[in-house]
Amino acid sequence: MKPSIPQGTRDFGPAVVARRNYIFGIIRRTFEKFGYAPLETPTLENLSVLTGKYGEEGDQLLFKVLNSGNFLKKQKGDVVKEEVTPDDLLAGPRQVLPKIAEKGLRYDLTVPFARYVVMNRGTLTFPFKRYQIQPVWRADRPQRGRYREFYQCDADVVGTDSLLCEAEIVLMMCEVLNGLGLTEFTIKINHRRVLSAIYHALGGEGTETALFTAIDKLDKIGQDGVEKELRDKGFGDDALGRLFALLGVEGTFGEKLERLQAAFVTAGVTPENEDGYKGLQDLARVQELLQGFGFAQFDHLDFDVTLARGLSYYTGCIFEIKINNVNMGSVSGGGRYDNLTGAFGLPGVSGVGFSFGVDRLYDCLEELQLFPTDATTTTRCLLVNFDAESETAVLPVLRQLREAGIASELYPEAGKLKKQFQYADQKGIPYVLLQGSEERAAGVVKLKTMQTGEERTLPLSEVVAELSN
Amino acid sequence: MKPSIPQGTRDFGPAVVARRNYIFGIIRRTFEKFGYAPLETPTLENLSVLTGKYGEEGDQLLFKVLNSGNFLKKQKGDVVKEEVTPDDLLAGPRQVLPKIAEKGLRYDLTVPFARYVVMNRGTLTFPFKRYQIQPVWRADRPQRGRYREFYQCDADVVGTDSLLCEAEIVLMMCEVLNGLGLTEFTIKINHRRVLSAIYHALGGEGTETALFTAIDKLDKIGQDGVEKELRDKGFGDDALGRLFALLGVEGTFGEKLERLQAAFVTAGVTPENEDGYKGLQDLARVQELLQGFGFAQFDHLDFDVTLARGLSYYTGCIFEIKINNVNMGSVSGGGRYDNLTGAFGLPGVSGVGFSFGVDRLYDCLEELQLFPTDATTTTRCLLVNFDAESETAVLPVLRQLREAGIASELYPEAGKLKKQFQYADQKGIPYVLLQGSEERAAGVVKLKTMQTGEERTLPLSEVVAELSN
Numbered sequence: 001m002k003p004s005i006p007q008g009t010r011d012f013g014p015a016v017v018a019r020r021n022y023i024f025g026i027i028r029r030t031f032e033k034f035g036y037a038p039l040e041t042p043t044l045e046n047l048s049v050l051t052g053k054y055g056e057e058g059d060q061l062l063f064k065v066l067n068s069g070n071f072l073k074k075q076k077g078d079v080v081k082e083e084v085t086p087d088d089l090l091a092g093p094r095q096v097l098p099k100i101a102e103k104g105l106r107y108d109l110t111v112p113f114a115r116y117v118v119m120n121r122g123t124l125t126f127p128f129k130r131y132q133i134q135p136v137w138r139a140d141r142p143q144r145g146r147y148r149e150f151y152q153c154d155a156d157v158v159g160t161d162s163l164l165c166e167a168e169i170v171l172m173m174c175e176v177l178n179g180l181g182l183t184e185f186t187i188k189i190n191h192r193r194v195l196s197a198i199y200h201a202l203g204g205e206g207t208e209t210a211l212f213t214a215i216d217k218l219d220k221i222g223q224d225g226v227e228k229e230l231r232d233k234g235f236g237d238d239a240l241g242r243l244f245a246l247l248g249v250e251g252t253f254g255e256k257l258e259r260l261q262a263a264f265v266t267a268g269v270t271p272e273n274e275d276g277y278k279g280l281q282d283l284a285r286v287q288e289l290l291q292g293f294g295f296a297q298f299d300h301l302d303f304d305v306t307l308a309r310g311l312s313y314y315t316g317c318i319f320e321i322k323i324n325n326v327n328m329g330s331v332s333g334g335g336r337y338d339n340l341t342g343a344f345g346l347p348g349v350s351g352v353g354f355s356f357g358v359d360r361l362y363d364c365l366e367e368l369q370l371f372p373t374d375a376t377t378t379t380r381c382l383l384v385n386f387d388a389e390s391e392t393a394v395l396p397v398l399r400q401l402r403e404a405g406i407a408s409e410l411y412p413e414a415g416k417l418k419k420q421f422q423y424a425d426q427k428g429i430p431y432v433l434l435q436g437s438e439e440r441a442a443g444v445v446k447l448k449t450m451q452t453g454e455e456r457t458l459p460l461s462e463v464v465a466e467l468s469n
Numbered sequence: 470m471k472p473s474i475p476q477g478t479r480d481f482g483p484a485v486v487a488r489r490n491y492i493f494g495i496i497r498r499t500f501e502k503f504g505y506a507p508l509e510t511p512t513l514e515n516l517s518v519l520t521g522k523y524g525e526e527g528d529q530l531l532f533k534v535l536n537s538g539n540f541l542k543k544q545k546g547d548v549v550k551e552e553v554t555p556d557d558l559l560a561g562p563r564q565v566l567p568k569i570a571e572k573g574l575r576y577d578l579t580v581p582f583a584r585y586v587v588m589n590r591g592t593l594t595f596p597f598k599r600y601q602i603q604p605v606w607r608a609d610r611p612q613r614g615r616y617r618e619f620y621q622c623d624a625d626v627v628g629t630d631s632l633l634c635e636a637e638i639v640l641m642m643c644e645v646l647n648g649l650g651l652t653e654f655t656i657k658i659n660h661r662r663v664l665s666a667i668y669h670a671l672g673g674e675g676t677e678t679a680l681f682t683a684i685d686k687l688d689k690i691g692q693d694g695v696e697k698e699l700r701d702k703g704f705g706d707d708a709l710g711r712l713f714a715l716l717g718v719e720g721t722f723g724e725k726l727e728r729l730q731a732a733f734v735t736a737g738v739t740p741e742n743e744d745g746y747k748g749l750q751d752l753a754r755v756q757e758l759l760q761g762f763g764f765a766q767f768d769h770l771d772f773d774v775t776l777a778r779g780l781s782y783y784t785g786c787i788f789e790i791k792i793n794n795v796n797m798g799s800v801s802g803g804g805r806y807d808n809l810t811g812a813f814g815l816p817g818v819s820g821v822g823f824s825f826g827v828d829r830l831y832d833c834l835e836e837l838q839l840f841p842t843d844a845t846t847t848t849r850c851l852l853v854n855f856d857a858e859s860e861t862a863v864l865p866v867l868r869q870l871r872e873a874g875i876a877s878e879l880y881p882e883a884g885k886l887k888k889q890f891q892y893a894d895q896k897g898i899p900y901v902l903l904q905g906s907e908e909r910a911a912g913v914v915k916l917k918t919m920q921t922g923e924e925r926t927l928p929l930s931e932v933v934a935e936l937s938n
Contacts, residue, residue, distance in 0.1 A: 003584045003813045006513045006572050011585050014506030014599065021507070033871050035848040035878030037483030037896070038490070042618050043512065043574075043604065044475045044532075063513075064535040066570055068608030070562050071533075086555030093539050101535055103475050105512075115472045116480050125895040127881055130483065135512065139537030149511050162881035164860065292864035344472045379504040391633065395761035402502050409504030412596055412631035426594040427506070 008140070008148030015376045015428070020151075022375040023361055024133055026179040027153050030172050031131040036155045039130040041112035044103045051104075053111045053343060061138045063105040063148075064097065071100045105137035109154040110340070110353070117158055118344040126159030145328075147359065156353030158340065163282055165352045166317045166336065167289035173321055173332060173354070174297050180361065181370040184324040187300055190307035191283055191317050192335070194260070197276020198246050198305070201267035202239040206230065215247070216308035242267060247305050256303045257284055282317060313337045319354055323364050331360045377428035378407050380467055384420050384434045385411040394435050397445065397460055401433075404464045408433075424450060431467060477609070477617030484845045484897070489620075491844040492830055493602055495648040496622050499641050500600035505624045508599040510581035513572045520573075522580045522812060530607045532574040532617075533566065540569045574606035578623040579809070579822070586627055587813040595628030614797075616828065625822030627809065632751055634821045635786045635805065636758035642790055642801060642823070643766050649830065650839040653793040656769055659776035660752055660786050661804075663729070666745020667715050667774070670736035671708040675699065684716070685777035711736060716774050725772045726753055751786060782806045788823055792833050800829045846897035847876050849936055853889050853903045854880040863904050866914065866929055870902075873933045877902075893919060900936060 334354025
């Protein structure tokens with residue numbers, strides 16, 4: 001048989017793992033520097049926890065795991081409790097599924113986080129700041145850049161509505177991107193209540209959902225497309241005129257805040273309708289906190305009134321990052337939610353979080369050639385194996401290199417030098433060390449730098465000093 | 470609903486993740502120092518890859534994942550190819566399973582590694598040294614210390630039969646255990662061909678399999694139990710006498726080698742029957758290589774003639790680690806195999822590898838109180854939040870701490886000091902920093918060391934210098 005892996009999954013070989021770990025490392029260090037602590041939840045979750053949390057489509061995309069043992073019979077002790085019958089089978093998957101599968105694979109990191117918070121509410125310290133870097137699984141149709149198994153990197157804090165969290169999310173986003181060497185990016189920020197205020201400013205036609213759904217597609221279908229869609233949903237000329245006037249407000253972060261406030265007043269959204277004001281106030285406080293931090297990257301921050309982040313559970317500030325000059329969707333997104341744990345019986349816990357998409361970041365770094373060259377290799381030095389005698393004689397050299405923390409290996413077989421050098425070359429090992437009987441007698445080694453081809457004869461102590469750096 | 474997690478799975482909260490990462494870090498650094506490079510394979514594997522590789526019992530313990538979409542019908546394009554029928558259902562799981570589930574969860578790291586090597590044989594550089602740290606899943610009955618989802622940490626090299634690899638496995642085992650602070654341990658080593666030689670030395674009664682199966686249980690059922698089992702399998706008094714004489718050989722590693730060789734000659738196992746000699750020769754070469762490395766821990770190395778490592782695919786040296794004075798099974802094991810990739814159509818690839826059990830190492834370190842205290846916390850310093858004004862004013866302090874790489878957080882809400890100190894305490898944050906308006910005016914901060922309760926007033930620069938260390 002010719003072995004294969006399932007569609008939409010990937011093997012990550014050594015070079016790719018090293019580069020992915022480079023990205024994970026920068027994200028992890030940033031999260032930890034801001035006081036987020038690591039959490040890991042199981043791959044398998046009960047379907048009762050997962051189902052109904054991701055919408056109808058999400059339920060379809062859950063990977064379901066067969067009950068173990070005789071999955072056609074559900075047993076408790078010796079008593080068969082339920083059994084799949086031929087009638088069930090004829091009735092279709094909806095009838096059969098609950099009887100044969102009770103577990104599913106993690107679909108995202110947010111629902112397991114909410115489940116964890118509710119299960120451990122008695123012992124957790126709130127506000128609870130956690131980050132989580134783990135794979136998730138979706139039975140989506142695989143296509144370029146979309147996988148059935150992929151990692152998410154989430155950071156969330158629950159149990160506080162302090163806008164300090166939002167300001168720090170902007171800081172963390174910048175720190176990760178700067179750390180990866182990405183300099184051309186836009187952090188889009190908006191607020192769900194600003195969107196609500198816009199809806200109210202239009203005069204109450206149509207529905208809020210119709211409005212958000214249409215605005216969210218502005219990038220894809222353009223102003224004409226949005227206009228057509230909204231007209232079909234009952235929005236009139238007057239409302240559409242006001243809408244595009246509001247969406248067209250320009251200026252810096254601060255200027256946009258002022259201009260929108262004025263526009264809302266003109267449109268009759270008064271302070272009594274607190275939605276719009278609360279949204280703008282929140283964003284102003286985020287701006288103030290960032291200024292307090294001495295934040296110097298306001299030019300990367302775009303108050304984007306058209307940002308809607310789908311129809312998900314967000315209720316406050318929302319975020320999204322776009323890498324400029326790269327043809328790719330957002331590499332990060334997030335926002336504030338007020339009822340994450342409500343589905344599990346713990347209402348009223350406010351939180352805010354965001355997530356990085358590692359596959360997209362990886363592709364960006366590759367396209368922009370931003371991976372450091374030493375992110376791809378582990379071994380620093382290969383020792384050549386001349387013959388059985390030298391194999392034993394060179395072991396103290398190998399030991400000293402490793403004791404100095406230099407990842408090193410001795411080619412495990414005496415053999416052609418060409419093959420050994422090829423091994424170093426293909427594995428990306430930067431240095432090859434040779435010690436034949438002559439060098440051994442003289443108490444020196446020969447060091448070849450693979451990139452330049454330069455060969456030097458020198459004492460081992462100097463090699464150790466050089467490679468330790 | 471009250472949410473729960475599936476039986477045999479675990480959430481790892483921040484303190485536990487930090488401790489687990491401490492263990493993973495030491496293992497990873499050791500593997501890399503010896504030239505092993507990281508590999509990651511998908512969680513989902515095709516059942517055609519997994520089935521039949523772990524024996525009948527293993528097949529039962531595979532977690533199977535339902536085909537997505539309408540799993541009752543197998544579709545290719547628009548054509549329904551197969552459909553589960555009521556007759557299938559009546560025929561039972563063996564009939565239904567292949568039609569509704571084509572994927573399963575990774576059961577170990579060895580089979581996916583073999584699959585990867587075969588799929589990528591054209592581009593890999595041999596000898597191929599890889600390590601892999603990933604979770605695996607087994608639908609085993611959960612019990613204390615046995616989970617359905619747990620991590621394995623494997624290192625293997627394939628494409629060479631050099632005994633340097635075996636010697637380095639002993640070195641890596643010692644380096645990891647020493648790195649974790651474990652000083653009382655035994656690395657048991659044996660060779661499958663020594664076991665074969667013992668069988669031949671008994672005179673050809675019974676079967677080799679019966680002999681190995683019985684010896685493997687010596688720890689559990691004692692000499693009497695083994696004798697009884699072997700008598701039932703056709704071994705006579707004479708054979709049993711010889712067996713326990715051989716198993717009873719004592720001495721250092723080197724002495725045992727010599728004494729066994731002499732005993733084999735006496736028992737009529739001649740050099741023409743190469744098995745026993747090859748086994749002893751291999752072990753002697755491993756000893757020689759270790760001496761070449763200046764290995765100073767021979768007292769930890771036990772040539773244990775009774776070590777059999779089940780009836781798995783091993784063909785050469787075998788290893789196992791036992792932590793002394795802790796009531797627990799082996800924390801690591803491995804050995805050489807000659808035909809790992811044969812099942813996937815690539816015969817004759819020799820390899821050797823070993824694996825650490827992280828859950829058991831974790832329990833050992835906990836029982837022996839060997840976790841460093843700073844392995845449990847991420848945040849070094851909490852800044853107190855007095856009021857809205859101080860919240861903004863203290864931000865530059867927070868920024869400077871973080872710029873110095875000190876993981877720090879500002880309590881996100883102005884509130885009772887007691888609550889904020891409790892937060893630091895419960896999160897294990899070692900320092901709390903206070904800057905009220907007085908300190909701010911004086912250009913200083915107040916630093917409280919949580920463990921001692923000591924409070925000092927000093928310039929921020931001194932705090933940065935102190936906490937950076």
